[in-house]
Amino acid sequence: MPDGRTQTDAAPHADAAAPAIRARGLVKRFGDVDAVAGIDLDVPRGMIFAILGPNGAGKTTLMRMLATLTPPDDGTAEVMGHDLTAAPDAVRGAIAMTGQFASLDEDLTGRENLIFLARLWGFGRRAARDRADALFAAFELADARHRQVKDYSGGMRRRLDIAASLIVTPGVLFLDEPTTGLDPTARQRVWRMIRQLAQSGVTVLLTTQYLEEADQLAERIAVIDRGRKIAEGTSRELKAATGSGVLHVTLAEADPLDRAAALLEARLEAPVQRSPEGARLSVMATTAEAANGAIAALLADGVPLEDFAMGSPSLEEVFFALTGGAPQSEDAA
Amino acid sequence: MSAPLSGLEPTARPPRPSALSNALTFGWRAVLKFRHVPEQLFDLIMTPLMFTLLFTFVFGGALAGSTGDYLQFFLPGILVQTVAFNAVYSGMNLSTDLGKGLFDRFRSLPIWPLAPFAGLIVGDVLRHLIAGGIILGIGLILGYRPEAGLPGVIAAFALLLTIGFGIGWVFIVLGLLIRTPTTVMTLGFTVLFPVVFASNIMVQPETMPDWLRAFVAVNPVSLMTTAMRGLMAGTASLSQIALALIAPVLLTAALAPLTLRLYQRR
Known part of the structure; x- marks a missing residue:
């Protein structure tokens, strides 16, 4: 029987300074499709790191490779200083994974x-x-x-599933879409627990398709699309890179809509979308300050406002902005 | 707001347990499943029970002169059929487990890689013992008498478990290969029904056409049934037992390594 510990002991022992995850050029092919097409990843210890991407981007495959569930076709990776292919059992001893589908026996309590x-x-x-x-x-x-677990609610199941990953405190905890399908209360609760885990020193690598989740939880975010990392950074850096948020303004009456639109357009130097039915205007704003200034200008001009809000760019907008043209961020580390 | 994870001490990994300990833990899970899902016994018992009753009372008189004589002939064979069918359910359960995330959890743990299958086999042994015991009990009530007494029954059950162990690998492999549990079942019974019927479980092959008789003579199920009859009656020869063991030994030798390969490749 192969014993992972002897393998690790033979190798220079995982030093405490090694990053939680260090991956270089990871590739996984399924037939003709490159599910993961060469991804580098550096995750320092004790951090919540989010992999953000749409369905089918390769997030889960990337995570399964790092958790030793799927062997990579190319590339190398070390998890907590243990080589993924040379010492998979040592990696397993240092990680825990909570997959997308409850990994619990439903018949048991x-x-x-x-x-x-x-x-x-x-x-x-x-x-x-x-x-x-x-x-x-x-x-x-x-x-x-x-x-019995089959009588648990979705949120309880998810929490038990995460608890099952903490029997031995892992160096790295992999969470594959930890809140998909949960209601907002259950989601908040799971978020709270993930934050506390990170505070206690566990490195958390999570995948998500929700920008909001990555934004709320993660110190760093890697954006993945079609098997490639298209951007990486803090949530603020990504938003700055993608340009902006969206300012939504609702007027108290529809009459000054054109005047307000002209004002916003001049002020923010961006085209304004109008929906006269709701007396609403939407415009990209590069910064919160700029948006603030635009609102102030509207009020100074006597435009009656009912409501205004600064929205984060949607995941689609982020992707559009990133895939549209930010090639320099491809190697960002 | 209270801190939900407060009081949860970071816990280090205990010394690595032995492969045997891992296997026994999986066996414990199989026992727990019996406690929580006793209705699975219903699936295991109903088919052999119907076969026993129908064949004994409907065909028994015509086939063997009297229902009592037929039961005496039929019962050791129906035990073989019982464990073969049981193995199908075990493959189905495996396919179900694999469809959920459970095995991903197992595979990301630093444990003996074959331990989950050892657990399946413990579950199988339990199922075979319970189902076999119930069928034997019903046989005894209906008038079946093993001539070799308790030692014969014990020897026969030991052989029966070995047979179940060997056949079990076929369905573990199918369970690993096939994603839909019902397909495992359909495929399993499609293969098993002809093999079980074209054997000497239900009738002596004398009246069958030559080509079929040739098949029945080498059908592993026939060899197993002959040995089971012999052990229960106290007339088994060593060669009969050896012949009955050929298939289980070959299946284990070929399919256990294949199981490990398939499992690690998934």
């Missing part, structure tokens, strides 16, 4: 699931039970621990 996994990790009977109970308390699931 929540507690049995955690005890089962703890026993696989090598905890004794008693220690396994204690660890399961501690996780149930921490994840606010104690009342449900003796219920």
Whole structure:
């Protein structure tokens, strides 16, 4: 039986300074399709790092490679200092993964699931039970621990699934679309837990198709499209790179719509979209200050405002801006 | 707002458990499943029970002169059929598990890679014992008498578990290859029905056409049934037992490594 630890011990031991993840040129092909077409990734320790992209961008495949579930066709990667292909078992000892589909046995109770996994990790009977109970308390699931998982709600299942990844505190926690399909309350709760995990020193790599999620949680975001990384940076950097947010203005009456539109256009130097039915105007604004100035100009001119809001660019707008023309960000690290 | 994860101590990895410990943990899961889903027994028992009752009372008199004589002939064979059909359900369960994220979790753990399958096999052994025990019990109530007594029954069940173990690999491989559980079932029964019927489980092959008789003579299911009858009656020869073991041994030797390959490639 191959034993990962002997392999790691033979290699220079994973030094504490090694980044959580360091990937170079990872490639995964499915037939003719390059699901992942050469991705570099550097994730420092203790960070929440988001991989943002639409369905089919290659996010999950990238994560599955890093979690040793799918061997890469090309490229190299180290996770917590362990080489992905040379010492996969050592990588497995340092990570945990919560996939997109609940990786729990629905027929068993929540507690049995955690005890089962703890026993696989090598905890004794008693220690396994204690660890399961501690996780149930921490994840606010104690009342449900003796219920079969099939009777859990989506949010509870997701929390149990994340708890199952923390039986041994991992160096890197992979979360594949952790809040897809959850209602807003459950989503907030999962976000809160992810933040606290990161505060306790766990590196979190998560995939998401929600810009808002990446924005809320992640210190750094890599944007992936068609198997390639098209941009990387903090949420602020990405927004700056994609140009702007959108200023939405609703007038109290439709009469001064043309005057207001002309004012906004002059002020923000961008075309204004009009929807006369709702007396609404939308315009790209490069910065919040510029938007603020435009609103002030409208008020100074006596345009009656009912409402205004600065919206983040949608994921589509980010992609459009990025794929449209920001090639220099391709190698950003 | 309270901090939900407060009080959760960072926990280091305990010493790596042995492969045996991993396998036993998976076996424990199989036992738990029996406790939570006892209705799965219904699936396992109903087919062999119907076969036993229908064949004994409908065809028994015509085939063997009396229902009692037929049951004496038929029961060891229906046990072989029972474990073969059980194996289909186990492949179906595997396919179901694989369709969820459960096996991804297993594969991202630093455990013995074959442990999940060891767990499946523990579950299979339990299923075979329980289903076989119930069918034997019903046979005893209906008048079946193993001439070799308890030692014969124990020897026969040991052989039965070995047979189930061997056949189990076929459906583990199918479960790994086929994504839809119902396809595993349909395919499994499509293969098993002719193999089980074209054997000596239900009737002696004397009245069959030559070509079919030639097949029945080498059909592993026939060899297994002959050995089971022999063990229960106390007349089994070593060569009969050896012949019955050929298929399980070959299947294990060929399919266990294939299972590991398929599993790691997924």
